[in-house]
Amino acid sequence: MTQSPAQERNNNTLGCFTDSAVALLMAIAAMLIATAFLVVWVPLDGSRNYYEHHFFGPAAMMACGQGVCAPVDGLCPELDAFLTGKAEAFDPKTLPDDFRTQNLDSYAQMHRNLLWLVGLVWMLCGISWKALTLVSVLLYAMTALGAYGLFRLGIGRALSAAATLLLLLSPAVLCWLPNLRDFSKAPFFLVAMGLMGLLVIYPVTRRRLYGYAAALGAVVGAGMGFRTDLLICVLPSLAVLLVFTRIEGKRALPAR
Numbered sequence: 001m002t003q004s005p006a007q008e009r010n011n012n013t014l015g016c017f018t019d020s021a022v023a024l025l026m027a028i029a030a031m032l033i034a035t036a037f038l039v040v041w042v043p044l045d046g047s048r049n050y051y052e053h054h055f056f057g058p059a060a061m062m063a064c065g066q067g068v069c070a071p072v073d074g075l076c077p078e079l080d081a082f083l084t085g086k087a088e089a090f091d092p093k094t095l096p097d098d099f100r101t102q103n104l105d106s107y108a109q110m111h112r113n114l115l116w117l118v119g120l121v122w123m124l125c126g127i128s129w130k131a132l133t134l135v136s137v138l139l140y141a142m143t144a145l146g147a148y149g150l151f152r153l154g155i156g157r158a159l160s161a162a163a164t165l166l167l168l169l170s171p172a173v174l175c176w177l178p179n180l181r182d183f184s185k186a187p188f189f190l191v192a193m194g195l196m197g198l199l200v201i202y203p204v205t206r207r208r209l210y211g212y213a214a215a216l217g218a219v220v221g222a223g224m225g226f227r228t229d230l231l232i233c234v235l236p237s238l239a240v241l242l243v244f245t246r247i248e249g250k251r252a253l254p255a256r
Contacts, residue, residue, distance in 0.1 A: 030144035062119030089128035113225025146190025188223025
């Protein structure tokens with residue numbers, strides 16, 4: 001039996017609402033899994049690793065109200081102890097009034113968005129390594145949303161939810177979660193792949209094409225500020241937008 005346009009719209013709206021609800025449940029599950037893993041399991045086996053603690057020096061400066069800049073070593077023993085992993089927390093009040101900073105080096109510039117995010121969390125929660133659990137939990141929730149959306153392009157809701165949970169519980173994924181600098185690229189990869197999948201599978205109008213293109217550029221661009229590995233998404237994104245997207249209407253070439 002053929003459905004009326006109104007019925008189709010109602011079904012689409014209901015489907016979108018249901019998918020949003022399931023995606024939200026996946027995000028909540030991811031937050032619980034990440035919190036349990038980082039708070040309970042990681043302290044037991046000592047696997048938490050921030051690589052170079054000094055890497056987060058610009059984030060600490062941001063939380064101290066100095067802006068996103070690099071601290072000069074040797075001017076504040078308490079800060080040096082924190083950035084070498086010898087202290088769990090740092091009190092901005094111990095920072096000398098004449099404390100000097102310097103410009104970010106090229107490596108820190110490549111991770112500027114991650115440093116901003118960590119600095120914002122430290123501004124709200126205090127400067128401590130434990131507070132970075134919040135950043136990891138947030139990124140894990142974003143990973144769950146990206147994974148569910150990607151799976152949903154090819155399979156039903158129940159299977160997509162099951163596949164997302166398997167991914168979240170995978171030891172291969174969880175083992176990278178404590179390594180914040182490396183794991184931070186994961187949600188951006190998944191969301192970018194999902195957007196490219198949408199453009200390949202479903203026909204779009206020119207207006208939607210521009211919207212998806214802007215969203216894809218924003219995701220890849222923001223992700224590059226976390227890890228420059230997102231650069232590998234640039235060429236596939238251009239290929240999808242210029243060649244593989246199915247555009248409705250007669251003026252598809254000018255739209256590309």
